[in-house]
Amino acid sequence: MTRPSEDDLIARYFAPLAGEGAFGLRDDAACLSPRPGYDLVLTTDSLVESVHFLPDDAPGSIARKALGVNVSDLAAKGAEPRGFLLNLMLPDNWTEDWLSGFVAGLETAAAEFSCVLLGGDTVKTPGPLALAITAFGEVPVGRMVRRTTARVGDAICVSGTIGDAALGLALRKTPILAAGLGFDDAAFLADRYLHPRPRHRLAAALREHASAAMDVSDGLAGDLAKMMRASGASAVVELAQVPVSTAARKLVDVDGALLHRMVTGGDDYEILCTVPPTRLDMLRKEADRVGIPIAVIGQVIPGDDKPVFRLGEVERRYDVGSYAHF
Amino acid sequence: MTRPSEDDLIARYFAPLAGEGAFGLRDDAACLSPRPGYDLVLTTDSLVESVHFLPDDAPGSIARKALGVNVSDLAAKGAEPRGFLLNLMLPDNWTEDWLSGFVAGLETAAAEFSCVLLGGDTVKTPGPLALAITAFGEVPVGRMVRRTTARVGDAICVSGTIGDAALGLALRKTPILAAGLGFDDAAFLADRYLHPRPRHRLAAALREHASAAMDVSDGLAGDLAKMMRASGASAVVELAQVPVSTAARKLVDVDGALLHRMVTGGDDYEILCTVPPTRLDMLRKEADRVGIPIAVIGQVIPGDDKPVFRLGEVERRYDVGSYAHF
Numbered sequence: 001m002t003r004p005s006e007d008d009l010i011a012r013y014f015a016p017l018a019g020e021g022a023f024g025l026r027d028d029a030a031c032l033s034p035r036p037g038y039d040l041v042l043t044t045d046s047l048v049e050s051v052h053f054l055p056d057d058a059p060g061s062i063a064r065k066a067l068g069v070n071v072s073d074l075a076a077k078g079a080e081p082r083g084f085l086l087n088l089m090l091p092d093n094w095t096e097d098w099l100s101g102f103v104a105g106l107e108t109a110a111a112e113f114s115c116v117l118l119g120g121d122t123v124k125t126p127g128p129l130a131l132a133i134t135a136f137g138e139v140p141v142g143r144m145v146r147r148t149t150a151r152v153g154d155a156i157c158v159s160g161t162i163g164d165a166a167l168g169l170a171l172r173k174t175p176i177l178a179a180g181l182g183f184d185d186a187a188f189l190a191d192r193y194l195h196p197r198p199r200h201r202l203a204a205a206l207r208e209h210a211s212a213a214m215d216v217s218d219g220l221a222g223d224l225a226k227m228m229r230a231s232g233a234s235a236v237v238e239l240a241q242v243p244v245s246t247a248a249r250k251l252v253d254v255d256g257a258l259l260h261r262m263v264t265g266g267d268d269y270e271i272l273c274t275v276p277p278t279r280l281d282m283l284r285k286e287a288d289r290v291g292i293p294i295a296v297i298g299q300v301i302p303g304d305d306k307p308v309f310r311l312g313e314v315e316r317r318y319d320v321g322s323y324a325h326f
Numbered sequence: 327m328t329r330p331s332e333d334d335l336i337a338r339y340f341a342p343l344a345g346e347g348a349f350g351l352r353d354d355a356a357c358l359s360p361r362p363g364y365d366l367v368l369t370t371d372s373l374v375e376s377v378h379f380l381p382d383d384a385p386g387s388i389a390r391k392a393l394g395v396n397v398s399d400l401a402a403k404g405a406e407p408r409g410f411l412l413n414l415m416l417p418d419n420w421t422e423d424w425l426s427g428f429v430a431g432l433e434t435a436a437a438e439f440s441c442v443l444l445g446g447d448t449v450k451t452p453g454p455l456a457l458a459i460t461a462f463g464e465v466p467v468g469r470m471v472r473r474t475t476a477r478v479g480d481a482i483c484v485s486g487t488i489g490d491a492a493l494g495l496a497l498r499k500t501p502i503l504a505a506g507l508g509f510d511d512a513a514f515l516a517d518r519y520l521h522p523r524p525r526h527r528l529a530a531a532l533r534e535h536a537s538a539a540m541d542v543s544d545g546l547a548g549d550l551a552k553m554m555r556a557s558g559a560s561a562v563v564e565l566a567q568v569p570v571s572t573a574a575r576k577l578v579d580v581d582g583a584l585l586h587r588m589v590t591g592g593d594d595y596e597i598l599c600t601v602p603p604t605r606l607d608m609l610r611k612e613a614d615r616v617g618i619p620i621a622v623i624g625q626v627i628p629g630d631d632k633p634v635f636r637l638g639e640v641e642r643r644y645d646v647g648s649y650a651h652f
Contacts, residue, residue, distance in 0.1 A: 007552065026556050027473050028540050029369040029403045031465075033360055040366065042444060043355040044460065046413045048451045077355045087372045087413070087458040118368060125374045127453020132413040134370065134460045139357075147353050214354050226333065230352050 006122050013103045019083050019116025030118040032083060038138040041079035045069045049128040054172070059098045060105025061194045062131075067106060068196035069217060070135035071113045072269040075200040076215040078145040078207035079137025081113050086120035087132040094129075113200055143207050145273075150212040150231035154274035156298040157283070159199050161245040162220050166265020167258065168193030180254060185247035192245075196269035205286035206273060213273035219264045221318035223272055224307050228300070231274075235307035237298035239263070263309065264320045274300055332448050339429045345409050345442025356444040358409060364464040367405040371395045375454035380498070385424045386431025387520045388457075393432060394522035395543060396461035397439045398595040401526040402541040404471040404533035405463025407439050412446035413458040420455075439526055469533050471599075476538040476557035480600035482624040485525050485613070487571040488546050492591020493584065494519030506580060511573035518571075522595035531612035532599060539599035545590045547644035549598055550633050554626070557600075561633035563624035565589070589635065590646045600626055 004012065010025050018024050021031045034040045045066070049055055053062050071081050086106075110116060115135060139145075168189035171178050178186045198215075206213050212231060216223050220242070228235050242263060244252065252258050275283050280296065287294040298307075306317040330338065336351050344350050347357045360366045371392070375381055379388050397407050412432075436442060441461060465471075494515035497504050504512045524541075532539050538557060542549050546568070554561050568589060570578065578584050601609050606622065613620040624633075632643040 023472070023474070027403075027470075028399050029367050029405070029470065031365045031470050032368055033365045033467070039357045039359045041355050042358055042411060042462075044411045044413055044445065044447050046415055046447050046449045046458070048415055048449055048453070050452055051450055073354050077353075079355070085368060085370045085460055087370055087460075089372055089374055089456055119370065121370050121372050121458070123372045123374055124377055125453065125456060126376055127374070127451065127456070130415055130451060130453070130456055132372070132447070132458045134411055136368075141359070144353075144355065144357050146349070148349070 009122060013099055014117060017107050017110060017117040019118060021083065022118045025119060032118060032136060034138050037141055039141050039144060041074060041077050041137040041139055041144055042134065043070055043073040044132060044134040045073070046130065046132040048130045057194060059101035063102045063105035064109040064195055066131055066133045067109045067113065067115065068198050069269060070133045071115055071200055072196055072198035072215040072217070074135055074137035075198050075203050076145065076206070076213045076271055077137065077139065078143060078203050079139045080203055081115035081200055082136045082138055083116045083118040084133050084135040085118055088120065088122045089125040089130040090122065091125055091127065091129055113198060139207065145206050145210055145213045147212050147214040147227050148230040150227055150233055150274035150300050152233055152300050152302050154211050154276055154300045155280055155296045156235055156237065156300060157273050157275055157294050157296050158216065158220065158243065159202060159271040159292050159294055161243045161248065162216065162268055162270060163248050163262020163265060164189050164192035164245050165267035166262050167248055167251060169267070170261065177251065181247065181250060185250060188245065188247045193267055196267070198269055199271045199292055201290040202271055202287060202292050205283055206271065209279040209283040209286070210273040210275055213271060216268040216270045216272050218266045219320055220268065220272065221263045221307070221309065222320045227272065228307055233300050234303035234305045235298055235300050237307055237309045239309050239311040241295060241297045243293065243295040264318055335448060339425055340443060343433050343436060343443040345444060347409065348444045351445060358444060358462060360464050363467055365467050365470060367400060367403050367463040367465055367470055368460065369396055369399040370458060370460040371399065372456065372458040374456045383520060385427035389428045389431035390435040390521055392457050392459045393435045393439065393441065394524050395595060396459045397441055397526055398522055398524035398541040398543070400461055400463035401524050401529050402471065402532070402539045402597055403463065403465065404469060404529050405465045406529055407441035407526055408462045408464055409442045409444040410459050410461040411444055414446065414448045415451040415456040416448065417451055417453065417455055439524060465533065471532050471536055471539045473538050473540040473553050474556040476553060476559055476600035476626050478559055478626050478628050480537050480602055480626045481606055481622045482561055482563065482626060483599050483601055483620050483622050484542065484546065484569065485528060485597040485618050485620055487569045487574065488542065488594055488596060489574050489588020489591060490515050490518035490571050491593035492588050493574055493577060495591070495593070496587065503577070507573065507576060511576060514571065514573045519593055522593070524595055525597045525618055527616040528597055528613060528618050531609055532597065535605040535609040536599040536601055539597060542594040542596045542598050544592045545646055546594065546598065547589045547633070547635065548646045553598065554633055559626050560629035560631045561624055561626050563633055563635045565635050565637040567621060567623045569619065569621040590644055
């Protein structure tokens with residue numbers, strides 16, 4: 001079978017997506033500089049088939065996820081997306097149909113997130129499809145929001161709802177769980193697993209009002225533990241305050257144990273941040289303005305224990321995250 | 327078997343390599359800005375086991391190659407290395423010994439190339455070991471050396487020697503080829519395949535004197551064709567002028583056909599550049615000063631044919647590159 005060369009492939013599929021500084025993808029490198037008064041924020045995430053997405057996921061969904069998870073990191077750092085590089089490792093059995101779908105999804109996501117393609121690399125692999133995206137954002141100099149700077153007494157907030165993606169994945173693996181859910185609710189949860197909605201419109205508000213932030217990608221419990229450890233603090237969370245979607249609520253009402261899966265499962269791509277109490281109203285107002293719900297779920301407390309999750313009288317410390325095998 | 331978490335692994339192995347802007351690898355992102363008056367140049371390359379390196383290559387060699395091929399790209403663009411991100415996709419059977427060796431090689435290479443670790447991502451893969459490095463360099467604003475700007479009449483130059491890596495790989499796959507070569511010569515060729523020597527010390531001279539440049543990674547013939555096509559020109563090369571190492575010369579003297587393999591094989595990581603005749607002496611002088619040999623191998627000519635390689639009366643156009651299956 002004759003395959004297009006890497007150059008042909010770049011010209012046909014990727015060059016139309018190229019942004020300023022990419023030289024039409026006809027060079028070996030790209031050029032990017034922050035505007036005067038801004039720092040460049042760098043983040044990178046790899047995705048491997050069967051680990052980070054499923055083999056039968058639509059190629060456009062995979063592309064969207066790959067870019068979305070990186071833009072989600074930028075958002076949590078208070079950075080506005082600028083551009084990205086794509087490393088694509090294609091197994092021998094790739095098809096032009098697959099690649100067309102992938103590029104179409106990438107184009108839509110890049111436009112939605114205002115993050116242009118700057119360059120990349122396409123290679124063959126004898127193994128599963130894998131890809132990495134490196135994304136670049138801008139923050140005013142010195143204003144990147146850190147994850148190590150939560151302070152005792154700060155409120156702990158999350159955007160959106162938690163646990164939908166974990167349930168969406170569970171439904172795909174165990175369809176019987178969807179019994180009792182309507183089609184729309186099941187579709188909503190499935191979509192939340194497939195299609196991260198990075199909260200880049202929250203970036204400016206986080207810069208102004210958050211003391212620390214990260215995105216929730218490996219599960220709320222593990223990520224909060226990570227942030228607290230990095231900040232030299234602990235936390236208490238009221239499970240009843242953790243925001244849950246209508247669809248997820250229906251499942252939890254039937255099986256309360258699912259709540260634990262929801263706070264330990266990954267792929268939320270919501271913002272987890274700590275906010276000084278005096279700033280809380282201002283953050284809420286800004287979040288309202290951009291249409292992103294924010295909920296207070298707990299508080300930063302002194303100590304070095306893992307965060308406590310309370311539900312009524314019951315307290316629980318999740319042991320996830322620290323032994324994540326990868 | 328208990329494995330360290332990704333966080334433990336980062337703290338133990340990678341944090342000691344972290345440079346300024348990496349926040350000790352304790353955040354989700356890094357910060358990097360060019361100095362005032364400079365642009366940031368971005369490049370990325372993926373490496374997959376059995377495609378870009380061999381399964382029994384030493385882990386330190388793999389690390390060095392992964393960083394070296396990226397720094398080689400920066401050098402060709404006239405950029406001074408600043409830092410890099412690492413995406414590491416580890417199969418289940420990785421060992422701490424392997425990782426120690428990898429990190430040791432990475433540290434040595436990073437120091438040699440003045441390119442610090444800024445961040446990255448480690449994930450598991452069911453497939454072969456794979457990695458990607460994204461490297462960042464600096465050039466004075468607007469001075470990135472392009473590959474699309476060769477001009478008719480320019481001299482075509484390469485640094486160092488061509489074809490050693492292709493022969494080194496051939497020797498590993500077909501050891502009998504080494505018959506007649508001494509141990510030192512065979513070791514030299516093997517080393518040239520394993521350990522790219524990026525020409526970053528040539529970056530300033532390229533900015534000053536080259537009209538276009540790229541690094542030779544996919545073979546001289548294919549890469550020159552790529553540069554000429556991108557520049558809307560053609561080229562004539564005198565094969566007898568292509569610089570060849572003493573070790574390679576011994577093999578070519580026995581089997582002249584190897585010369586074709588040398589100009590089509592990859593992994594040279596030398597600089598290919600075009601230079602206006604009036605600038606040639608100055609480039610040579612600068613290259614001498616940093617101890618890197620430069621040879622003139624041909625000339626840019628009008629046309630859109632593939633470059634011609636001449637050896638005495640024989641002319642040859644290589645058909646490589648344009649159908650590279652990946």
